[in-house]
Amino acid sequence: MIASSLFDSSTVPVLEQVIQFTQKRHDILAGNIANLDTPGYRVRDLSQDQFETRLKKAIDQQDEQRTSYSLNSAATSHGNPINEVDDDFQRMLYHDDSNVVLEEQVREIGKNQGRHNMAIAVMVSQFRLLQAAITERA
């Protein structure tokens, strides 16, 4: 109980959601690059925008109710953005009926990595603060 209130008062639960999302998205983008030459393959992705909107809504709700963060607590008609893979992209098709552009996928995987690293870095500094408080030395 003490531990849960200890973490809930920090941004660690939010960062946990961000890291979970970026890890899932990394898997899916890696799948796109692996299928670069697969005929008929369509690009798949997770919606960063939808995730951020849902996360913001969950944070706002938590601030009001002082409950723990949960993406599922933000009730919308859409499902969980972490599980919702979007493969309905309107884009150019190549002659082999696939639509993967290597550069775009590498860019997205790079951006995703940046977000992941940022969340990890913030989390590390949060834990360092916590450690300092527990051991009473910085």
Add this chain to the structure above:
Amino acid sequence: MLSAFDIATSGLIAQRTRLNAISSNIANMSTTHNEAGERVPYQARFAVFQADPGKGDSNGAAGVKVSAIETQDIEPLLKYEPNNPDAGPDGMVAYPNINLIQESVDAIEASRAYEANIGVIEITNNLSEQTLRIIA
């Protein structure tokens, strides 16, 4: 900051498309028949670039996109080869009029431009890492 990634990536895609067109021109420098098998010599292809504000930011920075692949329309190179099955009644064979020097220089330029865009991505990546160092 992140729009620099989008802009540089659009540059990568555009330059790669251009390099594809150049390699097509070099590969077809002796092609005397078109896609349908008719006796029409190959004409050089060029990628036409267009500024793309959709990939830029609100301050007017723009990405680039390939608006069209244009086909050159110039006179073929006529060579007298009466024994060639492709020769016309006058014994002349129509070859594509491809300037190999120009294509080679364009290929170097395209690959340097590709590298430059990669450089921009690396710099932007570096900047993000530097920013992250403030908190970590």
